[in-house]
Amino acid sequence: MQNCYGYSSTGGIVGRLRIVFLSMALILLAAVGSGLVQLRGLHKSVDGLTLFAVPVLEQAEDLERNLTDMLLELQEFGNLDSLQGLDSTREDLSQRLLVLHAAVAAFTDIGLPTEDMAQSLTKIEAGGFDTLDTKAALLHHSGALDALSMQLGQWLDDVNLLLQTLAFTAESTRRATHEETLTDAFASTQMIEERYRQELLWANAITAVSSEIYASVDLAKGLRNLPNRGELDQATSVLLFKKQGIAHALASLPPSDERAQLAASVMALRALIFGEEGIIDQAGEAIALRAELDRNTYQQLQTVTEFFAVSQNIRRAARKQVDAANQDVVQTSDKLGWVLIISAVLTLLSIGAAVYFIVERQINQRVKQLTQAVLTIAEGEIDQEVAVCGSDELGKIAQALEVFKSNARELLRSNYELEKFAYAASHDLRSPLRAIQDLLEWTIDDEENHFSAEGRQNITLVQQRVARLNSLLADLFTYSVAGQDKTNLAELSLAQVICETAGLLDPHDRFNITFTGLETSVLTYATPMRQILLNLVNNAIKHHDRDNGTISVAAHLRDGRIFCEVQDDGPGIDPKYHDKIFGLFQTLRSRDEVEGSGLGLAIVSKLVERYGGTISVRSDPSAGRGTRFIFDLPEMSMDNSDTALAA
Template sequence: MKSKIDRNIVIGFALAIGILLLTAAASFWSIRGLSVQTARVEHAYQVLQEAETITAVLKDAQAGTRGYLLTGDTMYLRPYSIATGQLPASLERIQALTVDNPAQRARLDSLRILVEQEFRILRPLTEIKKSMSRAAMQTLLDTDRQTLRQVRILYARIKDSELALLAQRSALQDVFEKATPIVVLVSAVLAILIVVWLVIKIAKELADNRRLQGELADINAEISRRIAQIRALAEQVVQGDYTVKITDTAEDNLGGLATSLNRMTQTLDASFSALEKRNQELDQFAYVASHDLKAPLRGVTTIVKWIEDELAAELSPQLRTYLDQMKGRLARLEDLINGLLAYARVGRTAQTTATVNVAQLLGEVAELVVPPDFTLRVAPEMPSFMTDRLGLQQVFTNLLSNAVKYHQRGAGHLEVTCREAGPFYEFRVQDDGPGIAPEYHQKIFLLFQTLRDRHTAESTGIGLSIVQKIINEHHGSIRVESVPGQGAGFIFTWPK
C-alpha cells in the first residue's frame, strides 16, 4: 500500500512539474520572442538612422565645398572635414548592422563606392589651384551633382527596404506584446491550479498514510506480543525447560513457527530425556570401570609382587623378565583406564569460574610436571582473567608433561607465551625436543595415537585427546607447529 501511495505522489509531482515546465517554456518563448522582435525593430531603426546620417553628412560636405568655391572662406570646409572623419566609421557600423541582409549589403557596397567617388570629386575642389580651369571645375561640379543624385536614389532604396523590414518586425512585435501577458497569465493560473491539486492530493495521501500507520501499529503490537511469546519459549529452552508450549493457533507464518517450536520442544524433551538416561548409564560405566575393573587389576599386580617377594631365590632371569613385562602391561592398562575415565569426565562436570593469574598457574603446574633439569620461561605478558581454572590447568599440565615426556634429550628448555586474538587469548607452549613430522600433526590429537612404542608404559595416546576435548568445550582451537629436529609448538586459543 505504501508503494502505491508513493507511486501516486510521484506521478502527481511528475505531471505537475511537466505542466509547469510547459507553461514556463511557453512564457519563456513569448517573452523571448517579444525581446527578439523588439531588438530587431531597434536594429531597423539603427540602420535607417545610420543611412540617413551618411546621406546628410555627405550632402553637408557637398554644400560646404560649393560655399567655399563661391566665397573662398575656409569656414565652409568644416562640413567636409567632419565628413572625412565620420563617414568611414558610419559605413563600418551600417555594414556590421546589415551583415545578415545580403541585399542591403550589396546596396551598402554601392553606397561605399559612391561615397569614395564623392570624396575624390570634392578633394580637388577644396584645394583651389590656379592651374584648374573653369571648365574643369564645372565638370567636377556636374559629376558631383550626379554622384549625389545616385546617393539619394540608393539611400531611398535602402530606406524602403529597411522600412519594409521595420513594418514586418513591428507587426510581429505587436503580436508578441499582446500574447506575452496572456501566456504569463495562463501559466500563473495553471501553476495555481496544479499547486491546489497537489495540496489536495498530498493531504489525501497523508490521511491514508495515517490510517495505514494506525493499522500497521496494531499489527506490529500483535506481532511483538507473539514474538515475545516465542522469545520467552526460547529463554526457557535455554534454561533447560523443554515442556514449555506456545498457545498461538493463528494460520500465518508466526503461527506455523509456533507450531514448529512446540514440536521442537517436544522432540528436545524426548531427546534430552534419552540423553540423560545415557549419561546415567555412562556414569554407571565409569563407576564400574574405576572400581570393578581396577580392583582385579590391582589384585593381579599384587600377585605378581608376591611372586617376586616369595620366590625371589627360585626365579630365573628369563622369568624375571616376563614378570617385569607383565608389570609394565598392568601399569599401561591402569593408565589407559585412568585416561579413559579422565576423557569421559571432560565436559560432564560443572565448570567453576574464578580469577586466574596465568603466570601463577603455570608456576604451580611446573612444580608438578617439570623436572629440575628443565628450564621453563614464562613470558611477562601473561593475563589475569575470569575463567575455568581447572580446565586451563589440565591443558597446561598435559602439554608441559608431554613436552617433558617426549623430549628424549635430557635437560630441555620450555617456553610459554601469550598474545591477544580478538575475543580469545592465544597461548603457545614451545619445547626444544625432537619435533613432530608434518604427517602426524593431526593424528596426535586422536585417541590412542602416540609417536612412541605402544608398549611404553607412559605412552597411552590419550593426553592430547583430553586437551583437545577441554579446549573444544570452551569453544577454542588447538594446532601444532613443528619441524623434525627443531622442537614443537602447541598453540591453543582460550576465551577471554
C-alpha cells in the same frame, strides 16, 4: 497450564502476509492514480522550465564565465615573457573566441537579439590578435636588448683588462721615474715636480676613463627599464655627455698601444649604444610598443566589458523566466504534495490496522512466545513448555522444537549414563588391576621362582601393560568428571603454576620450560587451569623427538579473558591431524613408543569447552619445527564471580 496461541489458517503466515501486502498495493495504486493527474500539470511547468528558461540561463552563465576568463587572459598579456607562451595564449584565445561565437549563435537560434554582441565580439577578436602581435614585437625587442646587454658585459670585461694594463704601465713608469730622480744628481727641483705632475695627470686620466666607462655601461643597461620616451631622451643626453668625457680623458693619456686599443673599444661602445639597432634605438622601440600594448589592452577591456553588460541583461531576463517557471512548479508541487499526504495517511491507517489485527495479534505474539521458549531451552531448561500451537509455519516450528527437546533429553541421559559408566569402569577396575600388579611383583620377588630370561621379560611386559591400563583408567576418570565443578574460583599465579608443573614433569631439567606475560595473580577456575597447563606441557615433553628442548608458556589478559600459549620446538603436527588430536584415545604415535592414554588433549578440550573457552593448534612440519597450542578462559572479576558460581 499456559495458554496456547494457535490460529488455524489454510494459507498460514505467508498467506496472511500476502493479504496485507495486497491491501497495501491497492491503496498505493489509488494514490498513484491521483498523483498522475497532478503530474501532468507539473510536467507542463517543467517543460517550460527545461526547454527554454533554463537553457537560456545556462548559456548566459557560460557566456559570462568565458568572458570572465577572457578578461583574465587579457590582463595576463603583459606578463608573457616568451614566444612559446605567446603561441599558447594565441591558441587559447582562438578556442575562447570559437566558444563565444557558438554561444552568440545559440542565442540567435533561440530568437534573442544578438547584433550588438556579434559586433563587439568581432572587435574583441581583431583587437586580441593585434595585441598579441604587439606583444610579439615587444618580446623581439626585449630579446635584442638582452643580446646587446650581453655584448655590453663582454665589452666591459675586455676594457677592464686594458684599463688594468694602463694602470700597471703608469705605476711602472712612476716607479722608474722615482728611481731615476733618486740617482740623477743633476735633476733640478723643477724637473722633478714636472715629472710628478705628468704622472699625476696620467693617473687621473686613467681614473676618469674608468669612471666614465662604468657609468656609461650602467646607464646603458638601465635604458630597457625606462617607462617613457622623455626619460629615455634624458638618459641619452647624459650618455652623450659621458661619451665626450671619455674622449677628453683618453686625450690626456700618453700615446701607447693600450691607449689605441682603448680608443677602438670606446668606438665599439658608441656603436652598441648610439649606433643603428643599438641599445637606445631598441629601448625606444620597446617603450613605443609597451605604450601601444597598454592602449590595445585598455580598448579590449572596454569592449569585453560592454559585451559582458549585454550578456548580463540576457542572464537577468532568463533568471526572471526561470523564477516564473519555478513558481508554477512550486504551486503544482504543493497540490501534488497534498495528494500524497492524504494518500500516505490512508496508507498508514491501512498498514496500522493490518499490523495490529494480522501481524501483531496473529504473528508477533506467537513469535515472542516461541522466542522466549527457545531462549529458555537454550539456557538448559529443556522442560520449558512451548506455548505455541497451530497448523501454520509457527505451529510446525513449535512441534519441531518439541522434537529437539526430546532429543536433548535423550542426549543428556546418554551423556549421564556414559559418564557414569566411565566413572564406574575407571573406579571398579582399579582394584583388580592393583591385585594383578601386586601378584606380579610378589612373583618376581619370590626367590624360589626361577624364570627364564624370556619369562621374566614377559612378566615385565605384563607389568608395563597393567601400568598403562592404570594410567588409562586414571585419565578416563579425569575425563568423566572434567568440568563438573564450577565453584573452584581462586586467585592463581600462572608463573607459579608453570614452575610447579616444570618441577613435577621434568625433575631432571632436560627441557627449558619458561613463562612470560602475566606477573600478577588472576581470578579464574584454578583446578581446570592447572589441569590444562599440566596436560599441554606433559604432551609437549612426551611427544618431543629429542632428549632436550624448549617449552615456552605465555599469557596475557584481553577483554576480560585469559589467553595462554604453549609453544614447543618438537617435530610438529601435520595440519591434517589438527582436528583428530582432540578426540578420545587419539595418538599419532604407537603406545609402545610413547606412554599415554590418548586422553590428555581430549581432557584439555573438554575442560576448555566446559568453562567457556576455545582452543586451537598451530603447527606445520613442512614450514618449520614446533607446535603451539592457544586457549582462552574467562578471567572472573569479583563483580561477576557470584554469577559464575550460580551458573
